[in-house]
Structure formats: C-alpha cells, structure tokens
Amino acid sequence: MISADIQPYIDGVLRHDRRMISKTITLIESSLPKHKKTARLVIDQLIPHTGKAIRLGVTGVPGAGKSTFIEALGMVLVKEGYSVAVLAVDPSSVRSGGSVLADKTRMEKLSTHENAFIRPSPSGGTLGGVASKTRETMLVCEAAGFDVVIVETLGSGQSEVAVASMVDFFLMLMISGAGDELQGIKKGILELIDAIAINKADGDNMQRAAFARKQFETALHFSAPSSPNWSPPVLLCSSLELTGIQEIWDVVLKHRGKMTSTGELEIKREKQAIDWMWFLVKEGLSEWFYKNPYVKTMIPKIEREVEEGTTAPTTAADKLLFFLDEK
Numbered sequence: 001m002i003s004a005d006i007q008p009y010i011d012g013v014l015r016h017d018r019r020m021i022s023k024t025i026t027l028i029e030s031s032l033p034k035h036k037k038t039a040r041l042v043i044d045q046l047i048p049h050t051g052k053a054i055r056l057g058v059t060g061v062p063g064a065g066k067s068t069f070i071e072a073l074g075m076v077l078v079k080e081g082y083s084v085a086v087l088a089v090d091p092s093s094v095r096s097g098g099s100v101l102a103d104k105t106r107m108e109k110l111s112t113h114e115n116a117f118i119r120p121s122p123s124g125g126t127l128g129g130v131a132s133k134t135r136e137t138m139l140v141c142e143a144a145g146f147d148v149v150i151v152e153t154l155g156s157g158q159s160e161v162a163v164a165s166m167v168d169f170f171l172m173l174m175i176s177g178a179g180d181e182l183q184g185i186k187k188g189i190l191e192l193i194d195a196i197a198i199n200k201a202d203g204d205n206m207q208r209a210a211f212a213r214k215q216f217e218t219a220l221h222f223s224a225p226s227s228p229n230w231s232p233p234v235l236l237c238s239s240l241e242l243t244g245i246q247e248i249w250d251v252v253l254k255h256r257g258k259m260t261s262t263g264e265l266e267i268k269r270e271k272q273a274i275d276w277m278w279f280l281v282k283e284g285l286s287e288w289f290y291k292n293p294y295v296k297t298m299i300p301k302i303e304r305e306v307e308e309g310t311t312a313p314t315t316a317a318d319k320l321l322f323f324l325d326e327k
Contacts, residue, residue: 062172
C-alpha cells in the first residue's frame with residue numbers, strides 16, 4: 001500500500017503535471033531527513049515508469065555556448081514532436097551556497113514551449129558541478145514522459161565523469177579560434193565522449209573550425225573509445241545560425257540504434273545504476289562520519305596535532321577512521 005503522503009507526487013508526475021514535477025524535484029533536492037525519506041519512497045514508485053527517454057549529456061569549455069546550443073537543439077526537437085527536459089546545473093556560491101539559476105533566462109524560447117521543461121539546479125559544490133540529486137531528477141523527468149532528457153555540466157573534470165556515468169550519449173562542445181584547441185580537452189575526457197561538436201562554426205570562423213576539426217579527429221584516433229561499437233565523430237555547428245544541429249541529433253539517434261541493437265545500452269545502464277548506488281553509499285558514509293559526535297569532538301584536536309607535527313597525517317587518519325575500534 002502506497003503512503004498517502006507520497007501519492008500526490010507519484011500521481012502528479014505520471015500525469016505530467018508540471019507543478020507537481022517541480023515539487024517532486026524540490027523534494028528530492030531537499031537536505032531535510034524527513035524529505036529524503038519521502039523522496040526515496042517516491043523514486044521507488046516511479047522507477048517502473050522510467051528508462052524510455054534518450055539521456056543526453058552536454059559539456060564543454062567555458063564560452064563554448066552550451067546554453068545557446070541546448071536551446072537550439074531543444075527547439076529542433078520540440079518542433080519534431082519530442083518532449084524535452086533540460087537539467088541545467090548552475091554554479092553555487094562556495095560561501096553562501098546561493099546560485100544564480102540563470103539558465104531559464106538564457107533559454108527564453110525553449111523555456112516557454114509547452115513541450116519543454118527546464119530545471120536549473122544549484123550544484124552545491126558537489127561533483128564539480130553536477131548536483132548530487134541529478135540522477136534522481138532525471139528519473140522523475142523520464143517517469144513524467146519526457147522523450148529526451150538533457151543534462152548540462154559546468155565543464156570541470158569531475159562533473160564530466162559524473163554526467164558520463166548517467167547518460168546514454170555524451171557530447172563535448174568546443175569552439176575554435178581560441179588558441180590551441182587541444183589544450184581545452186583532457187585525454188581522459190576523450191575516452192568518455194561519444195561525439196565532439198565544434199560550435200560557432202560560422203562566418204569568418206569556418207576555416208578555423210575546419211582546422212580544429214582535423215585536430216580533434218587526430219586526437220580521437222589515438223584515444224580509446226568509450227564503446228567498441230562506436231567511433232566518436234567530430235561535427236561542426238552554429239547555434240546562432242542553426243546549422244549542423246539536426247546532423248548532431250541524427251548522430252545521437254544513430255548511436256542509440258547501434259547501442260540498442262548490440263545490447264550495449266542495457267548493459268551500460270545496468271552498470272550506471274550500480275555505480276550510482278556505490279556513489280550514494282560513499283556519500284552517505286561521509287555524511288555519517290562527519291556528523292558523528294565523537295568525530296566532531298576529535299577533529300579539532302587531531303588537526304592541531306598534525307599542524308604542530310606531533311602526529312603524522314597517516315596516524316591521524318587512522319585515529320579518525322578506526323575510532324569505533326578504540327572505543
């Protein structure tokens with residue numbers, strides 16, 4: 001029997017009630033223990049209704065125009081009849097925890113479309129820019145019936161790894177004409193991505209974009225692809241002129257077709273679910289550790305000992321980690 005407390009959330013999400021979708025996501029993002037418990041129960045009931053959406057991650061260097069690109073892609077998709085949810089992670093203030101949450105204002109056209117839903121979420125400083133509840137939020141959007149869920153990252157190394165671990169297709173957005181293009185992308189990231197799109201390939205920038213494309217194609221040639229069944233292509237696009245956007249979506253669909261036919265998509269999603277479970281276990285253990293009264297009492301004393309050089313960091317760590325054995 002489902003608790004009366006969670007039934008409104010479940011019913012609201014399943015009937016695509018935008019207000020209840022937003023309320024459910026707010027519940028999931030809450031740090032209050034009572035809300036966390038309710039959110040877990042809601043997600044458990046929504047899980048059977050998830051899994052049908054195309055999960056697309058978009059990352060890129062600062063200034064690559066991620067928001068403009070996502071709006072351009074989103075508008076192409078809604079015109080084709082897709083319903084689109086965008087989870088845009090905004091940078092949180094390290095001091096105040098506040099967030100600008102400006103992605104809705106940057107995607108004015110898409111945010112007002114009846115088949116689109118944009119949810120800015122403060123990163124809270126976690127995962128280098130991916131909100132710790134992004135995966136659960138993605139599941140809510142899937143249960144609500146959205147055909148495509150797009151996750152935008154801040155473009156830091158940690159967040160890229162995190163997003164790659166929760167999406168089906170991972171797109172790296174780059175720009176040309178900003179110096180050595182390859183300096184803006186790490187080798188490890190090349191092994192996570194499914195395609196590179198060079199944005200702002202228009203006007204006088206076309207020649208530089210074509211040159212950058214060759215650079216990236218060479219770099220990808222020497223990197224291990226994320227899948228044995230897929231070679232990441234390098235594409236050109238212009239979010240302002242709306243060129244190359246449809247071609248990028250065609251590549252996403254081609255990738256999905258290949259991953260589905262080989263059974264790799266199902267295997268990938270199963271592994272992602274297990275990885276996320278262990279991430280949450282580690283996150284929970286860390287939270288429990290720092291909230292423990294004994295640890296709270298010991299930390300200032302042990303930190304002083306390390307600072308003064310009377311205790312080695314390894315010994316100090318052992319004292320904190322194995323305090324239960326000592327008690």
